[in-house]
Amino acid sequence: MSRADDFHTEGTHLSWSALDRPGVLDRAATLDFDLVIIGGGITGAGVAREAALRGITFLLLDREDFAFGTSSRSSKLVHGGMRYLAQREWKLVRESTTERNWLLSALPNLVRPLGFHYCAYLGSKDSPGRVKAALRLYDLLSNAFSRYRIRRHRILTPAQLREREPRVRSEGMVLAGLYYDANVDDARLVVEVLKEARDFSGGRSVALNYAEAVRVLQEGGKVRGVEVRDRLSDRAFTVRAACVVNATGIWTGELAGPETRPTKGVHLAIPNARLGNREAFILRSLDDGRNFFVLRRGDISLIGTTDTDYQGPLDSPFCTREDADYLLRTVNIRFPGADIGYDDILSTYAGIRPLVKDGGAAASSVSRRHVIRDPGTGLVAIAGGKLTTFRLMGWDVLSHCSRMGYLRPLRGRERGRHFTRRPLKAGITWEAFAKVLEAMRLDGLVPEATLRHLHQQYGHGAVAILAEIKADPASGLPLLEGHPFCGAEIRHILEFENAPTLMDLMLRRTEMQLTVSHRLQAVLASRVAAVAGTFYGWDAPRTQREISAYLDYVRKTIFF
Incomplete structure (x- = not known):
């Protein structure tokens, strides 16, 4: 299948490091946004991308990490849903x-x-x-x-x-x-969609993990803003916005959404x-x-x-x-x-x-279609849906908010449900990737297994990782024998993918917890923590706390 190239991929690649968090919080506290999105899973990310590609500014908040919930714990498939045919869900399968x-x-x-x-x-x-x-x-x-x-x-x-x-x-x-x-790597899909949404906003929009929407503010029956608390610094501030989207997945009911x-x-x-x-x-x-x-x-x-x-x-x-x-x-x-x-x-x-x-339908028979609930206040909830249809869910929410007057009217082509069916910025085929590396003299730096891993997970972003490896060959060495993860990859995540904790790195920015045996996790965690600790300036106690928290999680996943 060939990739369509009839859309020009615009937007500047922006740094996105946890080291920049104080400045990002300042911007979030002082800017006015068209839209506040609560929930940093694939649904919230999809709404953010739909908004960004239409020039609508957003503040996205998640009280945990991006893709913390269902969006990092799926079957890791982009699929039509063969079993939904038996339920006569023709439209959903289409x-x-x-x-x-x-x-x-x-x-x-x-x-x-x-x-x-x-x-x-x-x-x-x-x-x-x-x-x-x-x-x-x-x-x-x-x-x-x-x-x-x-x-x-x-x-x-x-x-x-x-x-x-x-x-x-x-x-x-x-x-x-x-x-x-x-x-697909489900959590990485979320991160790539969020990165693209930030880039297309040109710095006018903000996505924050570990930031809780404490309360939605209303006046005269209409949404006026959100009270926010940053869980890492305990800083609190208020954001003004007339439209808030509740995209919190299994937690939707906590914020005036449909019962899940x-x-x-x-x-x-x-x-x-x-x-x-x-x-x-x-x-x-x-x-x-x-x-x-x-x-x-x-x-x-x-x-x-x-x-x-x-x-x-x-x-x-x-x-x-x-x-x-x-x-x-x-x-x-x-x-x-x-x-x-x-x-x-x-x-x-x-x-x-x-x-x-x-009702009382069997769990495996409950529909995977999404629903939108709107009491007419500007607080709009979306629940249900599938990872695969995140773009359509985002469009449905944004289109609804525009029709209701919570956001500006959509004009011309941007009103169409397929306006955002364009290549993602990270996307590149293996053949095209190989040509780029050859032209930039970045080929032959790492074993093919590592190269294919970097291409698969980061696409165009892997070029920057390989450039770092060329400048520092030791950064391309495997962190664990027999696995493709390397120091340059971790540093790239720390600079461009906002991963404040070791748990973020090993559970969601990479598939380390999934693909590496639980018996080797302690060794790998210590090596990844050393790279993160150097980048963030963690002292020895902080580094050990990060390792201990992650290994405690791993132990809970092993029941035998």
Whole structure:
């Protein structure tokens, strides 16, 4: 799939370091903004990008880090939602698949095609007719009358599947459908969207993590501003604005939003060599018939997700023994030579989906469509939705706020829902990236595995990382043998991606917690903390507190 180049990517790359926080707080306290966005996940980031590309200024606040909640704990897919076909969510699948196709073109380094196998077994609910019909409909909704398209599905015989995927059980299989969705680092997608929104605003907008919206101020039944408290410095100030968007996900109900139904999704990461899948699979649980994924992500395989109602602390869901057993029972039968056990697990994570409450429907059947709630005061809430459709959710909110008079009228082309379907600034194909490096004499500095990692995660931003490595070759050495992370990468994050804590670096700006075994986390954390401590000027006690807080989190993810 080729990338569209008919939009000129404008905007200046801006520094975005936690060292600049005092000055950024001064600006936030003294400027007037058109819009305040509460919530720094993918929904809030999408609203910010829609605003920035239309010249509307924003202040975005999150009381934790960006992508702290659901937006860093998903299945890490940009996908149409094959299972939503069974729920007759045709419009949602159409929106999701066409947005997926655009993202594959707009951000090709981060959003990567992934083949999925949907198998029909004898006696299974997934009959050959059901599989064939689902894939034909999925392709139709994705590609018909679409500017951006994805590879069409294929039907494989059991012999053809064994050739492609020799480790999966083929006994009793009638056929397998092969279709395509896409891998993504969900938290990095949030950060890239926020960086782009800031850049296009030319410094006139502000995005703050660890800044809490304490209270929305109203006068005469209309929003007039927000009281803000910076949680890192305890500084408090008031921001004036006539429009506030509540995009806090599972916390939406805390701020006059629709009631949500929290459901927990758990994922396990294991070495791909243990499971042996070359691409991805949809599996139907042999316990209760629900679908989940086995996903290939480089050197690891990701297994998940569960989909169960949740009543615990929203900030800190974790994988339990019961969650892991539920997933592994089916995986070990469908991949009979794997025999995956607890000792094979590299890491786990759990997230809470902010589904809008829908009566007594089963958790896996609740709609993933987003809803907007507006009491007419200028405080607008958005809940539900999917990572894949963040751009459409942002447009829907912004368009609503404009129609209601909370924001200026949208004019001309900017009124269109596809006005912002343009390449993201970080986006670059591998072939184009290689040509840039050759022209700038930055090729050959690091092993190919490291180079591909930097391209995948940072796109155009990797050029600056490689320039630093050229100036300081030691900064390109791996922080941990067998893994691609290096000091120059960490310093780039610290300068351009506003990561005040070690937890931010290892959980959300990178996938270190996901891809590195829990047994090696203490060594890696100390090395990353040394780079961050030098950059920020942390003393020894502060450095140790950062390491201890992160390792305490890691311990809670390991239930065995």
